[in-house]
Amino acid sequence: CGRRMFVAALICASKFITDYTYSNETWNKITRLPLRQISDMERAFLDMIDYRLYVDGTTYEKFHRLL
Template sequence: CPCHTFLASLILASKFMQDHCYSNHAWVKLSGLPLRKFGHCKHAIGEVLKWHLWV
């Protein structure tokens, strides 16, 4: 789903750029995604990018 892809990208960018970022629990609450789906989306994007999050 494009919305989940965008959300996962936003979360990874936030965690990469900020020293004090929202917890996974907070992201789950904000996004409305189940915890398992949240983790899967985040890991899927990370794997596709080979965890190279810098530009």
């Protein structure tokens, strides 16, 4: 589901760029998704992107221009 992948991407991005992040329990309250499902979604998303969270400047600019 697109919504779940968006939530997983948001969780991963938040954990990657900030030192103090929401816990998965908090994400559970925000999204009303089961805690286990949140953990599974996060793991599946990271697996899909081969755990490559860093985006170089050139790639960022390319997508920024598309927006």
